[in-house]
Amino acid sequence: DVKVTQSSRYLVKRTGEKVFLECVQDMDHENMFWYRQDPGLGLRLIYFSYDVKMKEKGDIPEGYSVSREKKERFSLILESASTNQTSMYLCASSLAWHNSPLHFGNGTRLTVT
Amino acid sequence: DQQVKQNSPSLSVQEGRISILNCDYTNSMFDYFLWYKKYPAEGPTFLISISSIKDKNEDGRFTVFLNKSAKHLSLHIVPSQPGDSAVYFCAASGSNDYKLSFGAGTTVTVRA
Numbered sequence: 001d002v003k004v005t006q007s008s009r010y011l012v013k014r015t016g017e018k019v020f021l022e023c024v025q026d027m028d029h030e031n032m033f034w035y036r037q038d039p040g041l042g043l044r045l046i047y048f049s050y051d052v053k054m055k056e057k058g059d060i061p062e063g064y065s066v067s068r069e070k071k072e073r074f075s076l077i078l079e080s081a082s083t084n085q086t087s088m089y090l091c092a093s094s095l096a097w098h099n100s101p102l103h104f105g106n107g108t109r110l111t112v113t
Numbered sequence: 114d115q116q117v118k119q120n121s122p123s124l125s126v127q128e129g130r131i132s133i134l135n136c137d138y139t140n141s142m143f144d145y146f147l148w149y150k151k152y153p154a155e156g157p158t159f160l161i162s163i164s165s166i167k168d169k170n171e172d173g174r175f176t177v178f179l180n181k182s183a184k185h186l187s188l189h190i191v192p193s194q195p196g197d198s199a200v201y202f203c204a205a206s207g208s209n210d211y212k213l214s215f216g217a218g219t220t221v222t223v224r225a
Contacts, residue, residue, distance in 0.1 A: 004156070031211060040122070042115070042202060043157070043215040050211060058212060090156055098208055099145050099164060104156030 023091030032074035119216035136203030
């Protein structure tokens with residue numbers, strides 16, 4: 001079974017702090033993704049990566065950056081956290097770039113105060 | 114602009130009955146469709162998928178129907194069980210797309 005592990009289940013940060021969300025997958029998947037989930041909005045893509053050091057912006061990249069130095073690890077960075085970034089953050093990976101389901105981690109609930 | 118829409122935020126169904134969840138999409142380039150199930154405090158788990166060359170896919174109690182002309186798909190759960198109580202997300206992607214576009218989700222409650 002694919003395992004996608006997010007390092008923190010819950011995080012509380014202050015406005016203006018730099019925040020790192022870490023994600024590791026153990027199935028040698030090429031593609032990794034960061035989504036955020038908000039009530040009534042579903043899951044929205046922030047960034048994705050199809051190879052080491054490669055990244056593409058998703059639908060809502062503003063205020064975020066990512067890092068993929070190793071195939072198994074994909075980090076989401078909030079350069080200066082703001083209250084509107086309070087959300088559930090979900091990391092996912094997939095084997096192929098199309099016709100391949102995403103496998104999600106359990107999420108990180110981030111609260112910015 | 115959401116390209117995948119789930120217009121029913123919630124659904125309540127009695128145990129043993131059929132649950133029908135609906136999903137509409139606007140992008141005619143979408144050719145791969147999935148349903149995910151999500152329990153509170155967990156990540157979404159993949160449930161079932163269908164490609165545009167089919168109009169039906171079945172896996173145990175779960176069946177997905179695709180109507181390409183109407184840009185509509187539905188998920189049928191028969192019979193519904195208490196463990197099916199969760200949020201269900203519809204998702205879609207196109208052949209030149211890495212990413213999945215998700216609907217807002219439908220919360221299903223199965224009553225005993």
